[in-house]
Amino acid sequence: MGALVTLDLPDDSPMLGLPWIITFGPLAAEDEWEPVVCGPYERPHALALAEAVVAEEQLMAVVEPMLPALTPEEIRGEIAAAQIAAADEAAEIDQADLYGDFEDVIDDELELAAERRPEPQPANPPDTDEVRAGFARIAALLTAKGGGAPARP
Numbered sequence: 001m002g003a004l005v006t007l008d009l010p011d012d013s014p015m016l017g018l019p020w021i022i023t024f025g026p027l028a029a030e031d032e033w034e035p036v037v038c039g040p041y042e043r044p045h046a047l048a049l050a051e052a053v054v055a056e057e058q059l060m061a062v063v064e065p066m067l068p069a070l071t072p073e074e075i076r077g078e079i080a081a082a083q084i085a086a087a088d089e090a091a092e093i094d095q096a097d098l099y100g101d102f103e104d105v106i107d108d109e110l111e112l113a114a115e116r117r118p119e120p121q122p123a124n125p126p127d128t129d130e131v132r133a134g135f136a137r138i139a140a141l142l143t144a145k146g147g148g149a150p151a152r153p
């Protein structure tokens with residue numbers, strides 16, 4: 001079984017409505033091959049497809065949103081936001097006291113609890129027609145950027 005990595009977002013996050021891509025790559029450091037990028041998909045389709053592939057292969061799948069930026073300024077803004085978030089995270093780590101903080105303990109406890117649970121079965125991947133319908137919704141979303149998101153069926 002491989003590994004799936006994605007963002008843990010709140011239910012009301014606007015990122016959930018964006019198109020998502022899957023990047024498949026080697027799980028083991030000794031394996032070297034170019035990653036394969038698939039998508040765009042709607043998030044539930046991306047997660048289900050990634051789960052189906054890594055359930056049977058020793059691969060890593062990264063499922064992440066695609067940001068439909070229209071200008072270099074929008075791209076620079078996203079890069080700046082990512083850099084600020086990384087700097088904030090580094091500062092938070094530096095400020096942790098010698099014995100760690102409560103959040104670290106909770107993360108360790110959650111990992112231990114996850115190890116004790118039975119291994120989840122992958123979701124059934126969407127069929128071809130469902131993926132194509134998702135592509136159509138994504139195309140409508142991308143072409144409507146700036147004019148509001150289209151209604152979902």
